[in-house]
Amino acid sequence: MKRQFLIPALVLFFIACGDSEKNKDTARATPDKETEQETNPIPAEQPEAVLPEKTYEHEVVAGDITIPWGFDFLPDESMLVTERNGKIYHIKEGKKQEVTGAPEIYNQGQGGLLDLAVAPNFAENSWVYITYASSKGEEEGGNTALMRAKFKDGELTNREDLYKAEPNTTKGQHFGSRIVFDNKGHLFFSIGDRGSRDVNPQDITRDGGKVYRLNLDGSIPEDNPFVGEENAKEAIYSYGHRNPQGMIFNDGEVWVNEHGPKGGDEINIVKPGKNYGWPEVTYGENYDGTTITEERTGPKFTNPLTYWVPSIAPSGFEKVTSNKYPELKDGFLVGSLKFQYLEFLKIDGNKVTKREKLLDGLGRVRDVQQGPNGFIYVAVEGTGVVKLLPHEEQ
Numbered sequence: 001m002k003r004q005f006l007i008p009a010l011v012l013f014f015i016a017c018g019d020s021e022k023n024k025d026t027a028r029a030t031p032d033k034e035t036e037q038e039t040n041p042i043p044a045e046q047p048e049a050v051l052p053e054k055t056y057e058h059e060v061v062a063g064d065i066t067i068p069w070g071f072d073f074l075p076d077e078s079m080l081v082t083e084r085n086g087k088i089y090h091i092k093e094g095k096k097q098e099v100t101g102a103p104e105i106y107n108q109g110q111g112g113l114l115d116l117a118v119a120p121n122f123a124e125n126s127w128v129y130i131t132y133a134s135s136k137g138e139e140e141g142g143n144t145a146l147m148r149a150k151f152k153d154g155e156l157t158n159r160e161d162l163y164k165a166e167p168n169t170t171k172g173q174h175f176g177s178r179i180v181f182d183n184k185g186h187l188f189f190s191i192g193d194r195g196s197r198d199v200n201p202q203d204i205t206r207d208g209g210k211v212y213r214l215n216l217d218g219s220i221p222e223d224n225p226f227v228g229e230e231n232a233k234e235a236i237y238s239y240g241h242r243n244p245q246g247m248i249f250n251d252g253e254v255w256v257n258e259h260g261p262k263g264g265d266e267i268n269i270v271k272p273g274k275n276y277g278w279p280e281v282t283y284g285e286n287y288d289g290t291t292i293t294e295e296r297t298g299p300k301f302t303n304p305l306t307y308w309v310p311s312i313a314p315s316g317f318e319k320v321t322s323n324k325y326p327e328l329k330d331g332f333l334v335g336s337l338k339f340q341y342l343e344f345l346k347i348d349g350n351k352v353t354k355r356e357k358l359l360d361g362l363g364r365v366r367d368v369q370q371g372p373n374g375f376i377y378v379a380v381e382g383t384g385v386v387k388l389l390p391h392e393e394q
């Protein structure tokens with residue numbers, strides 16, 4: 001989940017995230033290799049993904065949602081779910097009600113209604129945050145926007161646009177997007193490279209291929225890494241991303257997973273001002289098998305924690321902290337759009353030690369959240385939102 005409500009005090013614990021010019025610095029990079037391997041280690045190869053010892057069952061909690069893109073929980077444990085085509089549903093006690101006041105979307109390619117995150121202090125202010133593809137602006141096409149609105153009685157009101165990426169483009173790729181909160185009054189959200197990999201991700205004066213950090217009212221934190229830099233988009237927190245569609249707040253750090261090209265999906269630990277390399281370094285290649293770059297790493301770039309070859313097409317991200325699934329506790333969950341399962345990863349230090357395919361074949365997994373009740377919920381295309389049943393409840 002994106003935050004947790006703890007009673008009695010409102011103590012909040014947030015989890016819920018080319019053929020370009022070659023890197024000229026590679027040749028003259030010889031900082032202390034050992035230190036570098038400690039602070040920015042080259043990721044190890046992953047183990048194969050296997051089926052779990054015991055198959056998990058599931059139950060549908062919100063059906064008939066074509067592309068359930070993102071969801072989050074309200075303090076009463078009811079759920080808000082976005083559907084990419086522009087609808088938002090409130091799921092309460094098994095009943096699905098369409099919410100009025102959803103934003104007007106630019107419905108193109110991978111764009112549409114994207115993530116939704118309930119404010120950490122929703123009980124006091126009723127804010128929910130939403131990312132979506134928007135056509136606002138002068139140019140034709142659209143780009144990713146972030147808004148907030150108050151949710152009450154099945155209705156979104158007091159809508160405020162907090163960020164709109166520029167410029168618009170008619171390209172249908174890589175809008176991102178996920179939203180998470182830290183416990184210091186900020187929110188983070190992601191925008192993909194919008195199909196312009198050689199223009200956007202490496203340029204901090206342009207939107208796209210970035211993770212952004214804002215205050216909850218949409219203003220830019222004064223300590224953002226590029227504040228005061230000429231022409232910089234000051235909301236940028238990190239850059240060189242391709243298309244992050246999974247994000248969590250994990251032990252004080254923002255972690256994203258992001259789609260690579262053919263091969264080279266990544267988990268990155270997002271640090272202020274860091275460059276995650278796309279497209280100058282990547283473990284992937286073009287979809288037609290041609291080379292993007294031979295470089296996998298370089299001194300200017302922060303290495304991923306892990307990478308997937310072949311790509312699983314990751315979407316959604318969660319850390320299991322509840323006691324409902326002892327065998328999964330402290331592990332990570334990532335949806336696979338491509339292979340239609342929920343991937344479980346055990347990570348020890350900076351190494352992935354186990355990968356399992358949960359709910360294998362269920363459908364394209366779009367999002368995953370641990371609910372305030374400790375159960376794992378999974379958004380699956382063509383189905384809706386399902387609950388992962390612990391073994392003892394089957």
Ligand SMILES: [Ca+2]
Pocket residue numbers: 240266276277278281282302303304
């Ligand atoms: Ca990278």
